[in-house]
Amino acid sequence: MKDKKKNDRIYNVAVIGAGGIGIDHITSFQKHPNARVVAIAETSAARGSEAAELHNIPEVVTDYKKLIAHPGIDVISIALPNYLHAPVALAALRAGKHVMIDKPMATRAADAARLVAEARNQKRLLMVGQNNRFTPEVQTAKKLIADGVPGDVYHAKTAWTRRAGIPRIGSWFTQKKYASGGATYDIGVHALDRCLYLMGEFDAAAVSGQTYSKFGPRGLGDGNWGKGEIDPSRRFDVDDLSVALIKLKSGRTVLLEASWAAHQPAPDFNGTQLFGTDAGILFPPLQLFRDTPRGYVTELVKTSAPYASTNRMTHFIDCLLGKAEPYVKPAESLAVQKILDAIYLSAKTGKEVRVK
Structure with a gap:
């Protein structure tokens, strides 16, 4: 996985998908001196050519399989609709490539487990791009917890909720056959992942969840994210709001909320609150609540x-160079996928789901 003997090695990267997320992948990799984005795969020839010209990328193809088979490519970075994450990542791993995959890891835990196993077998780096872990707020909160400042963190509330932020009604995001899920998969996964990371526990015992679709089917709550095609005739058939109570194996709990569209005071809220025995933590902005000899204070x-x-x-490339340990581990992303599966199953059946 790491190349400790050749810390000056250049890694050739191919990005699969040149939509909004794909462009972010390209520009982010290009900030590392040891990474070269050498190719793009994009089914829209016009969108692929535009991205290649704008970001000085020498090769563009419409069939991603050509890049997976390319012997000169070291890293496959996947920025595709959710239903393609697992099959493309699995093919890339089997071809001996390192894989960066955008969230969610897959659309069901069984497929995510195959990715984890294949990465282990191939001795290749597999990482899910959970970028919310990388923020200074989350990293500082993690240090506060490691230093024991809040004491025992026994409960948390975590959310990413938008007033009107559906990624363009009629795009692949709002169609179940491509996205598999809505707000829960798109932004809820970020809130969930960073919260579990802060708590230092990913394995859930049971999940109770409920999903709603109240705005999208009425053509309300639209946003402007993404570059994919829009088909107004396509039915909005994913969730635009969800809630879940997650009971971790330790007995601690997490309350998760996600929404693309909802009546709320802020246009966008993306934060987490941790309840500890000695203090509480909330962000954004990062705050500490606790009792002191001078009274109850907020810092x-x-x-x-x-x-x-x-x-x-850039962290992904640092891991390949042996300069860092993976900040997002495959087993953790698999555990997150199991919880996502359980949320949707609980919403469908109306029952609490035990997580195996």
Whole structure:
């Protein structure tokens, strides 16, 4: 996985997908001196050519399989609709490539487990781009917890909720056959992942969840994210809001909320609150709540990024160079996928789901 003997090695990267996320992958990798984005695969020839010209990328293809088979490519970075994440990542791993995959890891835990096993078998780096872990707020909160400041963190509330932020009604994001899920998969996964990371526990015992679709089917709550095609005739058939109570194996709990569209005071809220026996933590902005001899106080905490680069792609290359340990481990992303599966199953059946 790491190349400790050749810390000056250049890694050739191919990005699969040149939509909004794909462009972010390209520009993020290009910030590392040991990474070269040498190719793009994009089914839209016009969109692929535009991205290649704008970002000085020498090769563009419409069939991603050509890049997976290319002997000169070291890293496959996947920025595709959710339903393609697992099959493309699996093919890339089997071809001996290192793989950066955008969230969610897959659309079901069984497929995510295959990716984890294949990466282990091939001795290749597999990482899910959970960029919310990389923020200075999260990294500073993690250090506060490691230093024991909040005491025992026994409960958390975590959310990413938008007032009107559906990624363009009629795009692949809002069609179940391509996305598999809606707000839960798109932004809820970020809130969930960073919360479990902060708590230092990913294995859930049971999940109760409920999903709603109240705005999208009425053509309300639209946003402007993405570059994919829009088909107004396509039915909006994913969730635009979800809630879940997650009971971890230790007995601690997490309350998760995600929404693309909802009546709320802020246009966008993306934060986490941790309840500890000695203090509480909330962000944004990063705050600490606790009792002191001078009374109950709220302290604003200065943030820093002590653990990893704030750029998930440059961190990925640092891991390949042997300069860093993977900040997002495949087993953790698999555990997150199991919880996502359980949320949707609980919403479908109306029952609490035990997680195996």
